[in-house]
Amino acid sequence: MERLVPLTKILMTLAVSVWAILLRDWQSLLVLVLAELLVLLFFGIFRQQYKAIAALVVFAVFLGLVQYVGSGDIPSAIVAGLRMLSMTTVFIALLGTTKLQDLTAALVTQCKIPYEYAFMFTAALRFVPDFIGESKAVQEAQACRGLSLEGNILKRMKSYASVIQPLLLKSLGRSETMALSLELRGFGGKNHSFAASVGLKAIDYAVIAGLVVITVLLFV
């Protein structure tokens, strides 16, 4: 997995999703889900993401129940739950084993997604922790000035609202500095290069060939 380039992993993700739709019995879907969980376990992603996976499992069970209530058919309920689980778990595997900068390099150079959008995605992630820090700071300031959070829902809504507005205005204020920073640093230039190396290697071609073969077999 570590040795595969991001493009191969993206293709793997797509292939697994296609398989999840093509497989129509719960036994093979279960095998697929278990295989994915094994991959997660093997690369140590399971430990970091167990909460997310647990939430997805709960949602899968919920979907299964919905299906059961609607159709009264147990196998189709299990299929619905497992199908959803197999399609989402593979995304966790993709994101957990790929560095974001490699992923963006692959999306831009190989999937031909315009660089601006790949940039926006990683830049947004860059600012998320800062904004969380800002909202904590406001909440602490409010607590120091007598706001108790043990109050009712209305009080909490009010305090939430008063956190949003300064956060919003500050982020808009920062957008101008950020825009200047982008200009100064030649953003949007015609010949963009990447420090990350994402070219396909022999092993990638082999894996992709394997994916194609399996998909074709399932289809037939």
Next chain:
Amino acid sequence: MERIQDLVYTHKQGGKFRWVTVSTLLLALGAILHLVSPSIAGVTPNWMIATYCVAILLTKPSYAQTLGIGFVAAFLTILTSKSAFPYGNLLSEPGGALTAALVTRAMMNLSWKRIGGMDITPIVSGFLATVVSGGIFVTLLWQVLELPSTVYVKAMWPLVLMVAGLNAVITPVLYIPAQKLFAKRGMLPSDHEGMSNHSGLTILPERQAKISMEHLTYFYPKASTPSIENVNLDVHDGDFLVITGPAGSGKSTICMAMVGAVPKFYGGRLEGMVFVDGKATTQMDIPELANHIGVVLADYDTQLVTLTVREEVAFAMENRGYSRDVIEKRSRDVFRQVGLEGLEDRKVTSLSGGQRQRLAIASVLATNPSVLVLDEPTSSLDPDGTAELYRLVGALNKEHGITVVVIDHDLHAVLPYANRMALMNDGKVVCDSDVATTLRYMYEHNIYVDALPSVFTTYLELESAGYGSAEPWLSIESAIKGLHYIEMAKAIDRSVHARTSYSTHSVIDSERTELGSNITAEDSENTVTGGGTRA
């Protein structure tokens, strides 16, 4: 050939990337609001949709750009909130974004869009974008997972409509204050006044310098008074120039004019010219200028735009299409120069304030500019951080030959490294000389005296009380020397008085000067031992 005094250049406000940065920051906001949102009876508004609706309303991007924003929103949702059905998001968010853009365009010229004085566009776009986005999502979920139709109609659609209702409320709640801010700062997209084009002109500088500002006057957009007026200031190769002055004296404007952001980013009207390496800055675009002059902005934190330290330094080089090998080599070099080795794989947000500033410097140095401009670099650093920063910048100047321009109000720490200091007051350069002369000028003309280091003020106060020193007190060491000089002079004065009651002043004065030079020589030894005990 034009007379520089007569040159006028106007430009519209704002760069090309406002839609990028506004969307990016609003989507980041959407991601965190989603994480902490309170719920009403188990239903939460979809903050992500609301934030991209606001971004689209504010910056009116093209349809292609709108689709891109939608995809970014989808990826962010998948990554930050572990979507239960990623493919659904990949289609639903672009659909929602497109709806918002269509509504924004369609309602632009409608007469009934105001109800009771309030623009209802954000309500309509917030509602419809959520209906479309949610509709696509649940329909895909229903189809792919082969869910029963009753669930689709009786559970999923009502939920979509409820969320859409909430979004119809929160979208204007976010949009209205944002719109006010944009209107106040002139950031809303509009038809702008004419923009000058200097590309056909031959503009030659009057003076030879690395950077020369000649007869420079500048008005911010809509301003009736200039923020700088007839400024003539040169920066020479190897200089370490400090520009100081009271708040609002125009020192930051000077800094932004050097890098072309005044007027090409801030808009407004420029008279006179700034030349960099003999070339008029109105004939270069901002990234091209940045190859000559690197700037660390006052809000250096926001200047940093990537996830990891390594990417930050590579960013400007990647944008300019440097090859992978060059990027790697240059990165290694600048990490060593600023002392950030070993932190390359850290997240930018995990760095301390001082480290972030070093990173900003490193990212600017990556493209090898010959001048480094720092705008108020120490305003969020503590005294230790300040001292450390100036040690670094001083070394870049001395050892790597980089010309440095610093805008600062905290003069104490920068003095040992500066060879020149310019004082701004009311938009004019009122003094431009060596450090001691400019400091003395500030004191004597009562301009911004509170910024003078207390040691230097004491030196001048003692001097005006009749106790001059051989050298200005620019550091503790020179102050100690000065104190010893004053004491010895006084002691000699007394002994001379005691011995020769008939002596004239001129005799004492000449004797004092002569002895003074001896004292200075002797004293430098004292200082060395003094320094020894301190360390």
Next chain:
Amino acid sequence: MLKVENLRFGYVPSVDIFKDVNFTIHGGEFIAIGGKNGCGKTTITRLLMGLEKPTEGRMYYNGADITTMPPSKRGQFIGYVFQQPDRQMFRSTVAEEVAFGPESLGRSKEDVERIVNDVLHKVGISHLREAYPPTLRRGEKQRVAIASALAMESSILILDEPTSGQDGKETKELLALLRQLHAEGLTILLITHDMEIMAAECTRAIIMGNRTVAFDGTPEALFTKTADELHDLGLTRPPSVELSLAVPGLGYCKSMDELRRKLLAQLEG
């Protein structure tokens, strides 16, 4: 009146930021809290305010145990000014911002009005009542933050590096304000890196170091320690002290003003 006993704290249970912290703060003191970066000087004030919970130890205010009291209650006797003033403002006018504290404490409308008027006048920003806080100058923002803390009508005021980022003029005006508040009876705790301020303004210095309180005494006792000892604490002598040592017979000078006065007296006399 504010007493801490055997305080111990770490963000991660196994790594202490500090332990065995003991001190008592009396009414009317003007205390500097200093030390190297990361020594826990901000953290200790966050514990006092209740923003962090100690791993061990107890805190008392006028004899009553406040160890588990939340910050919203402590706000009645401690006002806190955070390091970056713009991160603690969240309302759309200065007057509303300042009113937030007394409103949260459930004061009556008239009381809130009176308090807001009083504190705005006291810190000298009455003319900025209706201004939008983010657009103010740095020094003005700092004053809004101080006014907001004062509006709690608490007896202790904690300020985290209020002079950082302020220029010389703003710093001087801020110190004059703190001096005036102190003279009116307010107890002040000032986290600072600035040795000149520590020496010239404060009656007592608490220096954090070696994971505990490394020094607690007068600034004079602190700055007449050897240069090596000070270096270990992450401190340097302020210029006035350094220079006063260079002139025999001049004696300790806490500020450059005092140095100049004494020196001139010595030279004339």
